[in-house]
Amino acid sequence: MERVNWGIIGCGDVTEVKSGPAFNKVPNSKLIAVMRRDANKAKDYAIRHGVPKWFANADELINDPEVNAIYIATPPSSHVEYVLKAIQAKKPVYVEKPMSLNYTEGKRMVDAANANNIKLTVAHYRRAQPMFLKIKSLLDKSAIGDIRLVNLNLLQPQITDIIAQTATNWRIDPSISGGGLFHDLAPHQLDLMIYFFGAIESFYGMSTSVNKSSVDDVVTGQILFKNNVVFNGNWCFNVAAADALDCCEIYGTNGKISFPIFGHKITITQNGQTEIEETEPLTHVQQPMIAKVVDYFLGKADNPCTGETALETMKLIDKFTTK
Numbered sequence: 001m002e003r004v005n006w007g008i009i010g011c012g013d014v015t016e017v018k019s020g021p022a023f024n025k026v027p028n029s030k031l032i033a034v035m036r037r038d039a040n041k042a043k044d045y046a047i048r049h050g051v052p053k054w055f056a057n058a059d060e061l062i063n064d065p066e067v068n069a070i071y072i073a074t075p076p077s078s079h080v081e082y083v084l085k086a087i088q089a090k091k092p093v094y095v096e097k098p099m100s101l102n103y104t105e106g107k108r109m110v111d112a113a114n115a116n117n118i119k120l121t122v123a124h125y126r127r128a129q130p131m132f133l134k135i136k137s138l139l140d141k142s143a144i145g146d147i148r149l150v151n152l153n154l155l156q157p158q159i160t161d162i163i164a165q166t167a168t169n170w171r172i173d174p175s176i177s178g179g180g181l182f183h184d185l186a187p188h189q190l191d192l193m194i195y196f197f198g199a200i201e202s203f204y205g206m207s208t209s210v211n212k213s214s215v216d217d218v219v220t221g222q223i224l225f226k227n228n229v230v231f232n233g234n235w236c237f238n239v240a241a242a243d244a245l246d247c248c249e250i251y252g253t254n255g256k257i258s259f260p261i262f263g264h265k266i267t268i269t270q271n272g273q274t275e276i277e278e279t280e281p282l283t284h285v286q287q288p289m290i291a292k293v294v295d296y297f298l299g300k301a302d303n304p305c306t307g308e309t310a311l312e313t314m315k316l317i318d319k320f321t322t323k
Contacts, residue, residue, distance in 0.1 A: 004294050007033040007067035009058050009082050010074030011045045014096070019073065019123075020049060022287035029294045035061040058082055062089050069297055072096060076183075077176045080105040083120070087112045092119035092297045094290075097187040099307065101178040103314040110307035121296060121303055122310035124191035125289035131264060131279040132192060135250075138257060139196055144270060145254030147197070150231040152189060154261070155245040156181070158217075158238055172215050179321055180215030181237045182207070186320075189233070189248070189261050190221075190313045191305070196250075199226040200312060205320030210238050221320035233320075 006023045008015060011034040023031035031051055036042035039056035046054035055061045062070060062085050070086040072079055072095040079100050086093045093113070099122045100106040113120035126132050139147065170176040177183050194200070205221030217238045223231040246260040255270035266277045282288070295301035 001068055001298060002028070004029045004069045004297050005067055006031045006069050006071055007035065007053075007061045007064065008071045008073055009035045009061060010072065010078075011036050011042060012073065015045075015073050017284060019071070019284065019286040019290065020045075022284040022290045023071070024050075025284065025287060026291045026294050028298060029290070033061050033064055033067050059085065062086055062091065067091070069094070075170050075176045076101050076178050080109055083109045084112055087116050087118045087120075090116070090118065092121075094121050094123060094293050096123045097125075097191070097310070097313075098178060098183055098317065099310045099314060103311060103318050106307070106311050106314045110311060113307055119297055119303065120307045121293050122305045122307060123286065123289065124187065124195075124305045124310060124313070125286045126188050126192055126261070127195045128288035128292055128304060129279075129282065129285065130288070131259070131266065132195070134277065134279070135257060135259060135266060136196060138268065139250070142252075143255070143268065144250070144252030144257055147227075147229045147250060147252050149251040150193065150197075150229060150248065151251075152193075152231070152233040152248045152261075153245050154185060154189065154234070155236045155239045155243055157241045157244060174215055177215075179317075180217060182216055182219045182235050182321065183317060185262075186219070186233075186235060186317060187313050190316050191310070192261065193223065193231055194309065194312055197225040197227060197229045197231070200224070200316075201226045203316055203319055205233075205316075205322075207321045216321055219320050221316060223316065 023029050033053035034042055034046050034051050035055040035058050042054040042056055069092045072082045076098050079095055083093050083095055172180050201224045203223045207216040207219040209216050219235040221233045246262050248259055250257045258267040264279045264281055268275045292304035296303050
């Protein structure tokens with residue numbers, strides 16, 4: 001393979017800006033086909049984005065001989081089906097987060113990829129963005145000393161503006177999303193914690209639905225990492241708009257790093273002095289990750305987020321929301 005010729009399964013709202021255009025902006029990468037069950041919408045997307053092929057059937061895209069890599073951007077309920085079909089067709093896969101409805105489904109995908117020697121990457125794309133690379137660099141060089149404690153709070157009203165807007169809010173249908181907004185947003189946060197702090201020693205959590213709906217709107221979780229870093233996370237999707245909060249605080253022996261997961265500002269406090277660093281918003285938030293995936297698929301770099309790594313996140317999600 002000299003160039004990655006991408007086919008997108010599920011060219012919906014999330015792919016309009018966040019990911020879709022980036023496939024044509026990365027070296028040695030080209031978006032050549034898209035699929036959506038609504039043929040008219042698939043055709044419209046292809047025309048607007050200059051994509052030469054469109055399909056209303058996933059099997060036709062997967063088996064198109066010109067397509068040599070698959071990006072799966074459907075809701076989580078169909079991830080396992082399409083990943084397994086792509087693996088059967090011997091094509092590498094880049095699948096959206098969360099990788100599946102639950103750990104069991106994710107394990108099926110990882111096992112199939114390993115058994116067939118097919119490359120599988122999960123779109124935990126924030127780990128490739130400049131803001132989080134900067135935080136990782138600060139942690140790696142012990143800029144705030146030895147890390148002791150992490151507190152993360154994501155508090156949002158019932159209608160939040162930090163998710164991609166879609167015609168139907170499938171994110172609060174557990175049969176499609178696996179849960180509620182926690183399942184959509186927490187994978188970004190939990191994956192970053194694994195990226196920053198490594199292997200997990202133990203974890204537990206609890207969740208509830210304040211409105212007695214089918215999805216959790218209050219979740220808490222604790223993680224003890226093997227390096228003795230302690231993580232506390234709180235998620236609530238039923239607060240007053242005035243109380244909305246997106247904040248992660250990392251405490252070390254010599255200071256603190258604070259930042260939003262869905263924002264662009266890093267605050268570094270050391271010895272009573274505070275420094276603020278702003279990062280530029282990305283036009284296509286997945287472009288840095290897609291560049292890494294392309295290099296991986298072409299054999300030029302390591303996997304930027306393996307299926308096994310993503311399974312660790314699925315373990316946490318399942319445990320935190322177990323009744």
